[in-house]
Amino acid sequence: MTAVAPKSMDEIMALCKRRGFVYPASEIYGGINGFWDYGPLGAQLKKNLRDAWWQDVVMNPCWGRSGPDGNPVEIVPVDTCIIQNPRVWEASGHVGGFNDPMIDCRETKARYRADHVRAIAGTGKRDQAPVFAFIKDSPAEAKQRKAADKKFGDEQEEFDLIELGTDFSRVLGPDAKELGTLTPPRAFNLMFKTYIGATAGEDDIAYLRPETAQGMFVQFKNVIDTTRVGVPFGIAQTGKAFRNEVTPRNFTFRSREFEQMEIEFFCHPDQANDWYAFWRDWRMEWWKSLGLAGENLILREHDRDELAHYAKDGAGTSDVEYRFPFTAPGYGELEGIAHRTDFDLRQHAEHSGLGDRLKYFDSTRGETAPNGQPKGEKYFPHVIEPSAGLDRGVLAALCEAFTPDPERPSGVFMKFHPRLSPIKAAVFPLVKKDGMPEKAHALTTALRKKFGHLGVIETDEKQSIGKRYARMDEAGCPFCFTIDSDTLADDTVTVRHRDTLAQERVAMDAVPAFLGEKLGV
Numbered sequence: 152m153t154a155v156a157p158k159s160m161d162e163i164m165a166l167c168k169r170r171g172f173v174y175p176a177s178e179i180y181g182g183i184n185g186f187w188d189y190g191p192l193g194a195q196l197k198k199n200l201r202d203a204w205w206q207d208v209v210m211n212p213c214w215g216r217s218g219p220d221g222n223p224v225e226i227v228p229v230d231t232c233i234i235q236n237p238r239v240w241e242a243s244g245h246v247g248g249f250n251d252p253m254i255d256c257r258e259t260k261a262r263y264r265a266d267h268v269r270a271i272a273g274t275g276k277r278d279q280a281p282v283f284a285f286i287k288d289s290p291a292e293a294k295q296r297k298a299a300d301k302k303f304g305d306e307q308e309e310f311d312l313i314e315l316g317t318d319f320s321r322v323l324g325p326d327a328k329e330l331g332t333l334t335p336p337r338a339f340n341l342m343f344k345t346y347i348g349a350t351a352g353e354d355d356i357a358y359l360r361p362e363t364a365q366g367m368f369v370q371f372k373n374v375i376d377t378t379r380v381g382v383p384f385g386i387a388q389t390g391k392a393f394r395n396e397v398t399p400r401n402f403t404f405r406s407r408e409f410e411q412m413e414i415e416f417f418c419h420p421d422q423a424n425d426w427y428a429f430w431r432d433w434r435m436e437w438w439k440s441l442g443l444a445g446e447n448l449i450l451r452e453h454d455r456d457e458l459a460h461y462a463k464d465g466a467g468t469s470d471v472e473y474r475f476p477f478t479a480p481g482y483g484e485l486e487g488i489a490h491r492t493d494f495d496l497r498q499h500a501e502h503s504g505l506g507d508r509l510k511y512f513d514s515t516r517g518e519t520a521p522n523g524q525p526k527g528e529k530y531f532p533h534v535i536e537p538s539a540g541l542d543r544g545v546l547a548a549l550c551e552a553f554t555p556d557p558e559r560p561s562g563v564f565m566k567f568h569p570r571l572s573p574i575k576a577a578v579f580p581l582v583k584k585d586g587m588p589e590k591a592h593a594l595t596t597a598l599r600k601k602f603g604h605l606g607v608i609e610t611d612e613k614q615s616i617g618k619r620y621a622r623m624d625e626a627g628c629p630f631c632f633t634i635d636s637d638t639l640a641d642d643t644v645t646v647r648h649r650d651t652l653a654q655e656r657v658a659m660d661a662v663p664a665f666l667g668e669k670l671g672v
């Protein structure tokens with residue numbers, strides 16, 4: 152058996168560029184840090200993941216499964232603006248509190264998130280120099296630990312640097328040579344500012360949304376008033392979000408412009424725990440269904456001290472996490488499932504002045520009236536929020552699919568789940584003569600008619616068949632259909648299976664049914 156080489160992020164990024172999955176944004180101008188563009192294959196891959204989410208969340212919620220109340224899950228979509236009234240962000244807490252305190256190093260110009268910096272001092276000697284600071288799992292960690300071992304031996308203690316307060320004069324920064332080069336933590340607001348209208352004064356400030364979620368809270372009342380949905384139900388949308396991340400990194404993982412797929416699921420406070428567990432478990436199953444299975448995917452319940460302010464009183468927060476090559480052996484967040492309680496609706500009720508008018512009137516609850524019907528109950532629903540990153544999902548799909556295979560001419564193939572493959576099938580004439588291109592054209596047209604809404608049906612006459620197969624391996628195309636001299640005699644084609652390299656012959660008119668079965672449609 153061939154040994155499987157470990158996955159390398161550099162190789163994955165090189166393939167993404169070479170095959171047109173992901174390009175650096177504005178590359179001909181030297182790029183722009185934290186921004187990425189998708190090429191032809193990447194744009195289709197991203198669309199396929201977004202479509203899968205839309206289909207399974209909005210069109211056929213949770214695959215038709217009943218919720219904890221025994222009824223079908225109900226979700227309606229919206230599409231809200233990237234720019235909202237700035238008061239939305241005051242109410243949500245983003246204007247005041249969407250800050251990551253950062254520590255700068257005056258010597259190396261490196262910048263660290265304050266809550267990521269660890270420190271080692273002599274036992275009971277935090278107030279004495281030196282204190283060695285480092286970022287966990289960074290190259291500096293080993294260097295600083297070695298220095299601490301040499302200085303303190305077994306008499307050492309480790310803690311979060313911010314426990315020292317703001318005076319870091321006795322601290323040796325993670326990458327510094329001199330003591331005392333770290334600045335006190337400073338807050339950076341992560342929202343991108345812009346101006347509305349021509350005057351561009353302080354009164355015209357607006358923000359690019361840092362999450363799609365608030366658009367759904369703000370439209371909660373309109374959705375209730377204009378549709379037939381009632382609590383429990385969800386509002387869902389996908390769309391761009393923008394965060395002026397201080398340290399964008401790890402390819403598209405932490406970008407400044409990215410896309411989210413979010414659900415705000417409204418339920419009665421008494422049912423929140425059950426709906427939280429329901430969504431947490433189904434979201435994990437959903438990611439698994441797209442091929443992110445096995446040891447690379449975990450569901451992690453947050454510790455209490457990690458919870459966001461709005462989740463502290465709730466049932467909790469869980470993350471679906473994927474083991475990316477750059478986080479291994481650790482994991483990175485793909486999606487957070489949070490019980491946000493009634494925090495957001497209450498905030499908007501207060502800041503908009505709507506007050507109790509933003510409450511939901513539930514005619515199915517309350518005391519029983521003399522006529523035997525419930526009197527109804529007014530309340531702020533609680534919210535369970537499954538919030539997924541589309542770009543992170545695409546990145547996980549790319550990392551999972553990347554499969555080195557030295558036996559193939561391409562040396563690697565992309566083993567996408569068929570639902571995600573940007574190219575669903577390729578049709579190749581073996582040579583460019585003897586009527587083969589015409590037959591290939593006819594088959595391509597038939598397959599595009601039937602499957603074109605799901606992804607690309609590729610056709611290509613140039614280069615040797617081996618090179619064309621190699622290109623499809625790198626693009627992750629699951630099936631290639633080749634028209635050869637036998638096709639001219641008996642109207643059969645060769646099917647090449649991407650994952651096994653097996654080849655078989657199928658009647659040309661049976662190809663649409665064959666592909667439909669393999670794609671599960």
Ligand code: GAP
Pocket residue numbers: 361362363364394396403404405406407408409410411413484485486487536538539540541542543
């Ligand atoms: N409404 C809740 C919310 O926005 P979040 O955990 O900040 O929660 C949700 O973001 C998801 O958005 C994350 O799980 C991640 O997949 C994605 N995400 C957040 N920041 C990102 C960034 N800078 N780049 C790419 N994806 C990001």
